[in-house]
Amino acid sequence: MNAPLHETSPTFDPLRARADFPLLTRSVHGKPLVYFDSANTSQKPAVVIEAVDRFYRQHNANVARAVHALSEEATTAYEGARAALARFIGAGSPGELVLTSGTTMAINLVAYSNLQPRLQPGDTVLVTQMEHHANIVPWQLVCARSGATLKVAPISERGELIVERFVELLTPEVRLAGVTHVSNVLGTVNPVRELAHECRRRGIPLLVDGSQAVPHMPVDVQSIGCDFYAFTGHKMCGPTGTGGLWARRERLESMPPFFGGGEMIREVRFAGTTFADPPHRFEAGTPNIAGFVGLGAAVQYLEGLGMANVLARERELLAYATDALHSVPGLRIVGEASGKAAIISFLVAGAHAHDLATLLDLEGIAVRSGHHCAHPLMQFYGVPATCRASFAFYNTTDEIDRFVAALDKVRRLLA
Amino acid sequence: MNAPLHETSPTFDPLRARADFPLLTRSVHGKPLVYFDSANTSQKPAVVIEAVDRFYRQHNANVARAVHALSEEATTAYEGARAALARFIGAGSPGELVLTSGTTMAINLVAYSNLQPRLQPGDTVLVTQMEHHANIVPWQLVCARSGATLKVAPISERGELIVERFVELLTPEVRLAGVTHVSNVLGTVNPVRELAHECRRRGIPLLVDGSQAVPHMPVDVQSIGCDFYAFTGHKMCGPTGTGGLWARRERLESMPPFFGGGEMIREVRFAGTTFADPPHRFEAGTPNIAGFVGLGAAVQYLEGLGMANVLARERELLAYATDALHSVPGLRIVGEASGKAAIISFLVAGAHAHDLATLLDLEGIAVRSGHHCAHPLMQFYGVPATCRASFAFYNTTDEIDRFVAALDKVRRLLA
Amino acid sequence: MSAIGPYRDIVLDHHRAPRRLGRLAPPAQAAEGVNALCGDRLRIEVRVEQDRVTAYAFEGECCAIATATASLLGDLALGRGRDDLALLERGFATLIGGGIAEIAELGALNALSELARYPARRKCALLPFATLSAALRGESRATTELPA
Amino acid sequence: MSAIGPYRDIVLDHHRAPRRLGRLAPPAQAAEGVNALCGDRLRIEVRVEQDRVTAYAFEGECCAIATATASLLGDLALGRGRDDLALLERGFATLIGGGIAEIAELGALNALSELARYPARRKCALLPFATLSAALRGESRATTELPA
């Protein structure tokens, strides 16, 4: 559990890592693909694709339901993935990790099973101005049912959380705080340890949305000290339809069941049903078994690279790209927090984000344009949309050069 | 939409179909595998495995979020799968089909979003004695929150729903009825059209659990006439973590959002969020994109076989197996409804179900033992567990011969 | 870099120098078109006399595709009636949906036919059409996102 | 067909003819072991004198693995104290978990070591142990399903 998983390894070779990703050899509109949309979803290394494939060809069966050999194999693989994930994020034990279909479900589970039963009229939930809709809308939905309200901690123009204001807003009627570890639009890395400390002092549970952190840096949920940590598999080299909710054991134990069905029960009677212990209490029905087998392989792959190496490599790419973009006239970077992650949102004077993205796509370059599921953040900056280039360790400085050159052409075309 | 998808085709060749399933060539404990656990999860044809693989290697991107080419391809593939599924089950349009992670989530969605807001103390929900936990526990959970209760329609010793009693129980305080199309333990095929007719006459929404029907027979939700139809992808040759909820458009439109997050919104503001139309309103977050691409391929595969052929072939296997099992001394089949599906639960005098299953597994034969997520049905028959052999079109009579011979050996060993 | 994909020269030209930008003096019929998800927002005003559009103006914050379409649509709309325009709207949707290669009556708007290959951007080009037809029907708002 | 997998001859023998089946005359300490999910259910009664088990009986509706284990456990338990049995319970769990090949003191119970390859059935063999230790601790119920 305490193995040094996140050591830098002298053997990390970015081009070798890149070669692990079959999709990156593709072309688009006749040009070699430059994939700068990893914050949306990451590409998958061959080992992950093959793990899913192999599961279906050799071990496919339902989990925890039958005594036959295939079912044992499937259960071992599925629970093995849980254990690998738990270790990867620094959980105290696999029993603290509920496997979900992604971050969105993880947060909804907390909203409906942990928060809603405690929520009274007049209570509040605190989030920040930079949250993804997944860390806003579930709280809005349960607040609306309970007469509670959502409060918003402000950010600076640079895109940094104003920590003192966040702390001031941690007033006694706050029942839960939700903050993203890393902003999917700004790249801002929030000081989640400090925030968790402030929350814990006040007895307020803190949920950290780790969607953009787990794929890009060493994460240790226990040393963060939060109560809930949500993340999604498809952004961390894993299959779609996978993710997890880590929670302190006490929290999980006090949460009533939410989804009903097979696997989460101890005994079903029409006169009254008793439920399994966590994490199974929260995993009703047949899970995405093959997906989690793939996610287990993704974790092993990332551990092999070393998350410190991943972080270091992506910092290099970020610095290189930030520099290069400064040469593009009329370009403004949205989100300039110090120590940010490898995500660059930008605006170009006189060019609409969607036009930029479509024209870049015609050059083979995939960036995302739009609101990035963060309407309130767009409202804060007073823009309908931004373009976003987001990097992963498998990207290269050559790709950044192609991107910046294309952006300059495209900008001139639209001007 | 009205193409004759379910015609029998003279070219259906069971052994050729079997060869489409890579896992079926495996051995277990040194013996060639006999997989008789398809009611638990089906095996996957190579075309499905390859569709998932190909998606990750060539088209992987998030859906409906970016304008770049990969994202367009992913969105087209994902929405194409929705359309194929909708057509396969006879939906009026793809917009009536909410994609979920499986039957369990589909039923929970109805419980929390459709039923709970309408439920008052004194109201009831009607289910049958033969339901899977997925069609019991969600109703219990929302009933418990609302002071409503669950009523149970009885079955006969043969395992048939007593239709007159079901109809009598459709009293005015019933807010919803839930019935399985095909029992996963007994193989009983319920007269869902008739039940839907009786429910509709009384204005009671009917949810049909189609988990065991869609994979094994032509299904046309509109001609059934129910309000909700839930099904799961992993039992119909598709990937894990996929499934769907079909619902009448009026029902979906009147349902408030349940899971919050990206994709299901129109506009998020801290002052108040507006939501997308169905089905997207109910699909928060990044879906299991690759899984649904695989499920689309599964539908195409099943359409290629012809569901009428599948049904006919499985009826042959059922008749053959039922006959053969009658030769095993002390064996009793649980569930003898007429016209049943290819599922045989059985008990052997003096032998515990789990011992039978483990010993059969040592002979390479995978059957399920246990309560099959149907505790109340086990209580009805007064047994803790049964053994269950469930067949799919890819099974053979040779396999049945091996199974029956092994069962006879095993029975004698335990006697 | 020159004209590429749906960004043909005429499209770029109308994006850079939109025609009939602004507002009409009353009386006029107006509607707002809003694609909240992508952030396009425009206002179209028309004057209708004897069932024909006799004046057209628009303004908004839009992408190049929507702006150019709104600009080109002015030419098309003038002198035409509501039914005629409804028909052309359907024709335009078919064109950019890839259902047909060219529709003579759409004139310069045929330049947008490349959108057949960019489904995510079709709603941008449809927004001005939807907004115009809302204005003609006396409705105040239109969207081409998430067709109900 | 003869002995196979975890169903060694001695296991089959104790399944067919369980020893010490029934109940004890009072005074006795008893506990119920229930694995609701798989349906195993047994009752173990013991008499303890001077910290040692001096009598043992069991009954129940169980699979062959649980029945044979409960039967073999009687031999093991007689004459032993609670701490000693707790140690052997841990040893047995290690044995059937594949952590060790044989534990001399477990005697005939070593026949169940094959369960290392059948994880889903381990809880069947552990149930009699857990039930015995519950009885010795003065608790009334035990389960080996879903360890909390």
Ligand SMILES: Cc1ncc(COP(=O)(O)O)c(C=O)c1O
């Ligand atoms: C009749 C029935 N209903 C519901 C389910 C639950 O399906 P899932 O586990 O895929 O959600 C099953 C299968 O496990 C079933 O057989």
Ligand SMILES: Cc1ncc(COP(=O)(O)O)c(C=O)c1O
């Ligand atoms: C910060 C953040 N939170 C939540 C999510 C939602 O993740 P998912 O769609 O996988 O549930 C995302 C990604 O879309 C994200 O970037």
